Each structure stands twice: as C-alpha cells, then as structure tokens.
Amino acid sequence: MSGRVTVALVKPWRATALLLWLGLILAACIPSRSAVAVELSDPRYRELKRVLVLYSFGREFRPWSEYARSIKAELERQSPWPLDIQEHTLLTARFNNPGPEAPFAEYLGSLYQGALPDIIISIGAPAARFVQRYRSKLFPDTPMVLTVVEERLVNRSDLTDKDVVVSVRNDFVAAFESILQVMPDTKTVAVVIGASPLEKFWVDEVTRELKPLQGRLAIVWYSDLSFEEILKRAAKLPPHTVLFWGLMSVDAAGIVHEGDIALRGLHEVANAPIFSYQEPFFGGSTVGGPMHSTMETSRRSVDAAIRILRGEKPSNIKYEPIGFAAPKYDWRELQRWGIGASNLPAGSEILFREPTIWESYRWQILLIAAIILVQAGLISVLLHERHRRRAAEVESRQRFVELAHANRYSAVGELTTSIAHELNQPLGSILTNAETAELMLKAASPDLDEIKHILADIRRDDLRASEVIRRLRSVLKKTPFEIRKLELNDTVCEAIGLAAAVANGRRIALSYVPAVTALPIKGDPVQLQQVVLNLIINAMDAISDADITKREVSVATARAGNQAEIRIIDTGPGIATGDLASVFNPFFTTKPEGMGMGLAIAKTIVEAHHGTMAAENLPAGGALFVVRLPIVR
Numbered sequence: 288m289s290g291r292v293t294v295a296l297v298k299p300w301r302a303t304a305l306l307l308w309l310g311l312i313l314a315a316c317i318p319s320r321s322a323v324a325v326e327l328s329d330p331r332y333r334e335l336k337r338v339l340v341l342y343s344f345g346r347e348f349r350p351w352s353e354y355a356r357s358i359k360a361e362l363e364r365q366s367p368w369p370l371d372i373q374e375h376t377l378l379t380a381r382f383n384n385p386g387p388e389a390p391f392a393e394y395l396g397s398l399y400q401g402a403l404p405d406i407i408i409s410i411g412a413p414a415a416r417f418v419q420r421y422r423s424k425l426f427p428d429t430p431m432v433l434t435v436v437e438e439r440l441v442n443r444s445d446l447t448d449k450d451v452v453v454s455v456r457n458d459f460v461a462a463f464e465s466i467l468q469v470m471p472d473t474k475t476v477a478v479v480i481g482a483s484p485l486e487k488f489w490v491d492e493v494t495r496e497l498k499p500l501q502g503r504l505a506i507v508w509y510s511d512l513s514f515e516e517i518l519k520r521a522a523k524l525p526p527h528t529v530l531f532w533g534l535m536s537v538d539a540a541g542i543v544h545e546g547d548i549a550l551r552g553l554h555e556v557a558n559a560p561i562f563s564y565q566e567p568f569f570g571g572s573t574v575g576g577p578m579h580s581t582m583e584t585s586r587r588s589v590d591a592a593i594r595i596l597r598g599e600k601p602s603n604i605k606y607e608p609i610g611f612a613a614p615k616y617d618w619r620e621l622q623r624w625g626i627g628a629s630n631l632p633a634g635s636e637i638l639f640r641e642p643t644i645w646e647s648y649r650w651q652i653l654l655i656a657a658i659i660l661v662q663a664g665l666i667s668v669l670l671h672e673r674h675r676r677r678a679a680e681v682e683s684r685q686r687f688v689e690l691a692h693a694n695r696y697s698a699v700g701e702l703t704t705s706i707a708h709e710l711n712q713p714l715g716s717i718l719t720n721a722e723t724a725e726l727m728l729k730a731a732s733p734d735l736d737e738i739k740h741i742l743a744d745i746r747r748d749d750l751r752a753s754e755v756i757r758r759l760r761s762v763l764k765k766t767p768f769e770i771r772k773l774e775l776n777d778t779v780c781e782a783i784g785l786a787a788a789v790a791n792g793r794r795i796a797l798s799y800v801p802a803v804t805a806l807p808i809k810g811d812p813v814q815l816q817q818v819v820l821n822l823i824i825n826a827m828d829a830i831s832d833a834d835i836t837k838r839e840v841s842v843a844t845a846r847a848g849n850q851a852e853i854r855i856i857d858t859g860p861g862i863a864t865g866d867l868a869s870v871f872n873p874f875f876t877t878k879p880e881g882m883g884m885g886l887a888i889a890k891t892i893v894e895a896h897h898g899t900m901a902a903e904n905l906p907a908g909g910a911l912f913v914v915r916l917p918i919v920r
C-alpha cells in the first residue's frame with residue numbers, strides 16, 4: 288500500500304474518513320445567516336426557525352447545488368420568521384464504499400444537542416437516505432422535507448409521519464424521444480454518467496427504461512470511462528451521434544467534478560450536441576428539451592417547509608411526483624447544430640435568443656438611415672442644381688457664341704468698304720487683262736508668250752479675290768465653340784490677311800512679325816481670329832485721326848516661357864488713364880457709333896482658352912494689348 292495518496296485517488300474508506308473530518312472543520316467554519324441577524328435579547332429570537340439543510344455529494348454539485356440555492360432563496364423570501372439556516376454536506380455519497388458515516392452522524396448529534404433544528408431539508412437522494420437512516424437516533428421528532436429525490440429512490444419503508452417527500456420523476460423515454468424529434472437522424476446516444484453509487488443505479492435503471500427504444504437508438508454508456516477519456520471520445524463522435532449528460536459527480540477514475548466545469552469542458556470539445564433532462568445544466572452547454580424545473584421543485588419544497596413550520600401535520604402534506612416541465616431550448620445551440628424551430632415539440636420555449644442587429648442597434652440604424660436619407664436628399668438637390676447650372680452654362684455659352692458671331696459680323700461690317708475695294712482690285716485687273724488678251728488674239732500673229740503672262744496674271748488675281756472671300760467666309764462661319772490643337776502663328780496670320788485690306792484702304796502700315804518658334808496651343812481658330820481682328824480694328828480706329836506718316840499697327844507673336852503671346856501695338860493716342868480699368872467692361876465705349884462689346888467678348892474668348900488679356904499705354908505713346916495663351920505639347 289502506497290504511503291503517497293491524493294484525495295481523489297485514495298482508497299475509498301480512507302478518503303471518506305479524511306473528507307468527513309474536513310467536512311467537520313468546514314461546517315464549523317460556515318457561519319449561519321440568521322444567527323448573526325438576530326440577537327438573543329431580541330423578542331423575535333423566540334420566533335427564530337432553525338433549518339438544517341443537508342446536501343448530497345457537496346455544496347457545489349449540480350444539479351443539487353442549484354436546487355439548494357433556489358430553495359434557500361425562496362425560503363428566505365417566503366418565511367415570516369427569522370431563519371437560522373445550517374448547511375451540511377454528505378460527502379460519503381461520492382464513494383462506492385462509503386465507509387463509516389457514524390462520525391459524521393455523531394458530529395451532527397453533538398452539534399444539535401439541546402438545540403434541535405425545527406426542520407430538516409435534505410437535497411438529493413443520498414442526503415435523504417442518510418437522514419432517514421439516522422433520524423431516529425439524532426432527530427426523532429424533527430419534521431423533514433426530503434426533496435429533489437427521484438421517486439424510484441424514495442425509501443418509503445423508512446418514511447415516518449413527520450416526513451414530506453417532494454419527489455421528481457425522470458421520464459427517460461420522453462427525454463430520448465424528444466431528442467429523436469429534434470434530431471430525427473440520430474442513431475446513437477452516448478450517455479455521460481459518473482461512477483458513484485447513485486450514478487451506477489441510474490445506468491441500470493435507464494437501460495431498463497429505454498428498452499422500448501431498442502432498435503431505433505443505440506445507447507453507449509461512458510460510466511466506466513475517466514472524464515479525460517470521455518472528452519477524447521466526445522471530440523471524435525461518429526455522425527448521427529448525440530451526447531446525453533446524465534450526471535458527472537465522480538468519474539470512473541475517482542475524480543470528483545464540482546460545479547459545471549466538466550460540462551463546460553465537454554461542450555468545448557464535443558463535436559455533437561449535448562442534451563440533458565435537468566434545468567441546472569441548461570443555459571450554455573446543453574441544447575435543452577423537457578427538463579425538471581428548478582423553480583417548480585423549489586417552490587413545492589418551500590411550500591412544504593412553511594406549512595410544517597406553521598404547525599401543519601407533515602403527514603397531511605402530500606405531493607405527486609414532479610414530471611418534466613414544458614421543453615425549453617437554447618437558441619445558440621439550435622443555431623450551432625442547425626436545428627430548425629419547426630423540429631421542436633409543440634409548446635417549446637426558446638431562450639437565449641441573440642438579439643438581431645435591428646433589435647440591438649435600432650436607434651443607431653434609424654439615425655444612420657435618417658442621415659443617409661437627408662444626405663441623399665441633399666445630393667439629389669445638389670445634382671439637380673448642378674444639372675441646372677450645366678444647362679445654364681450651355682445656354683450662356685450658346686448665347687455667347689451667338690453674340691461673338693454677331694460681333695464678328697459687326698467687325699466685318701466695318702471692313703466692308705475696304706473688302707469691297709480689296710475685291711475690286713483683282714476683279715478690275717482680271718477684266719482689263721481679259722480684254723487685253725482678247726484683243727491680242729484678234730491679231731494676225733498673236734504673241735502667245737505675252738498671252739501666257741496675261742493668263743497667269745488673271746489666275747493670280749482670281750486666287751487673290753477668292754482668298755479674300757475664303758477668309759471672309761471663314762471668319763463669318765457660325766460654328767459651335769470647338770477646341771482643337773492649332774498653330775497660333777497661322778491663326779494670327781489669317782486674321783492679318785483679312786485686316787490687311789482694311790489697313791491698305793485706310794493707309795495704315797500693318798506689320799506682322801511671327802514668332803520664330805512654333806506656338807502650339809489648343810483653341811477655336813475662328814474665335815481666336817476674332818480676338819486678333821478686334822484688337823487690330825480697335826488699333827486702326829485709334830490711329831485713324833493720326834498723321835498719315837504715323838499710322839502704324841504692329842502685330843507680333845512670341846513665346847514667353849510656357850505661354851504664347853500676341854502683342855498688338857499702335858501709334859495712336861493710347862487709352863485715357865481713367866479708362867484703363869474699364870476697357871474690358873461690356874458696353875464701355877468712347878466711340879460715337881461704338882457698342883463697347885468688342886473687348887469684353889475678346890477677353891471672354893481668351894479666358895475660355897485659359898489665357899489672359901491686358902491693356903497698357905506705351906511710354907512713347909500708343910496702346911499695347913497683350914494676349915497670353917498656354918502652350919501645349
């Protein structure tokens with residue numbers, strides 16, 4: 288025999304003795320509630336009721352611990368008297384061979400000598416057995432409530448007329464059939480149960496009771512396995528297997544399992560759902576089903592206790608065994624194992640339902656939806672506004688194009704006389720040359736070389752006239768604003784070609800010095816020609832009164848950094864200093880017949896090309912207009 292022992296693995300009778308002594312010490316240390324609450328001198332002391340509560344296995348063994356907790360709470364709630372609740376634990380229930388219970392009984396006897404309890408409440412079958420066995424010796428006249436005892440475990444032969452039994456009935460057929468209803472594909476149920484005497488009793492009992500299910504369901508018992516081994520098996524269960532949690536107070540290895548640690552451990556590793564018929568195991572690990580209700584049993588136990596304490600004869604208090612309550616299911620487990628609500632028995636209650644996102648965040652969702660709605664409203668208003676602005680922009684651009692076109696007409700109108708003159712010249716030459724050629728052809732031997740020259744002159748004059756017309760048509764073209772890549776030197780040259788005729792007619796020296804480098808820009812050629820033409824006409828207007836020797840308009844293009852520049856200089860009087868800021872304003876004019884729109888339109892055109900336009904007076908006299916446009920690659 289080994290001298291090194293542990294509490295859990297020690298030989299049973301030695302462990303019993305050891306635990307009994309531990310129990311003694313512990314019990315002495317547990318203060319009773321009402322003993323502290325009521326002083327001896329208090330008149331209520333005479334009303335004090337001493338309640339002895341005896342637990343099976345230990346204070347923290349489920350399901351009894353939960354029943355005891357609930358019974359105590361209910362008793363304290365309902366009792367009209369101050370209570371002195373004394374709790375003791377029958378540890379011997381854990382062992383196959385309980386060994387001597389006598390020291391514990393003796394201890395209880397000496398503890399209550401002279402101050403017997405008013406009532407004894409035993410919780411669970413082992414505790415009931417113990418008090419029944421020792422009552423004649425210890426508490427022969429004390430009434431007892433034997434509660435949370437399965438009816439098959441009630442020791443009826445030892446019942447006295449001072450005992451009330453609050454029994455329960457375990458209907459395993461109903462419990463297993465409800466599993467089959469909830470999970471119809473189930474083929475095997477692995478029953479987790481410990482190895483204490485009580486647990487062993489149930490193995491035989493359940494096997495017998497489940498005979499009607501033979502053939503429909505295979506039952507596997509884990510009663511002879513250590514809990515460690517049970518965990519290993521539960522992790523690798525074959526399909527269509529479920530676990531049934533019976534009891535696990537002491538496993539086959541002698542390990543004691545308090546609280547709900549074992550069940551939680553099983554729940555963590557199991558690859559199958561766990562069912563149980565006890566409500567104290569429900570709420571975290573088991574799926575649910577028909578179960579004993581903690582509250583119902585507690586209420587009945589307390590009802591019996593209060594009636595007895597009021598003086599009612601215990602023999603008059605009789606109850607039918609309590610069956611399973613209406614089935615309850617854990618929503619989280621139903622989700623986890625894919626069990627549909629339609630599979631649940633009628634009248635089932637589903638608990639622990641996780642609130643939907645809508646239920647959890649209703650206000651936040653409403654707020655966000657409201658914000659989104661307001662935002663959507665704002666966006667649609669803004670989009671509508673943008674659409675209106677775009678439409679207005681298109682409309683205004685259209686108007687501007689028309690205005691610019693009208694302005695070109697008026698500019699060209701000013702040129703009409705000069706243009707007519709410009710056309711007349713080649714047409715006159717053509718006529719004269721044609722007549723000369725006719726006469727020469729009438730001669731006996733016409734000079735064909737000379738006629739060839741005349742025809743060449745006619746062709747040149749014709750080209751000159753058609754060029755004038757082409758330019759005129761091109762500048763009067765009514766085209767939409769159209770941006771394209773162009774060479775600014777060529778565009779300016781075209782405008783000079785048109786203005787040249789006017790300059791000629793007005794005896795003005797019009798010069799053009801194009802830039803030596805290329806000036807690629809993006810723009811509408813007709814509109815840019817209009818700008819140049821406008822500036823040249825204004826320059827020519829400004830010098831029309833000047834001395835004939837000083838009538839000069841010089842146009843030049845150049846590259847200044849990444850900008851193309853057009854400079855138009857005249858030798859006129861310049862712009863009056865006070866007018867410099869106003870010349871680009873619409874309807875500003877100093878001319879009697881002027882409209883004052885030329886420079887305003889020109890500036891708008893230049894700005895639409897992302898360019899700038901400025902005017903200044905030159906120190907030597909005369910005005911300088913500079914147009915700058917961005918160069919493109």
Ligand code: ADP
Nearest residue numbers: 825826829861876877878881882883885886910
């Ligand atoms: P309009 O030619 O019909 O008057 P513009 O907008 O083309 O309209 O010109 C506005 C005014 O700017 C002119 O009336 C004139 O006073 C002034 N102006 C324009 N160009 C010159 C210039 N080269 N020299 C002096 N004044 C000028």
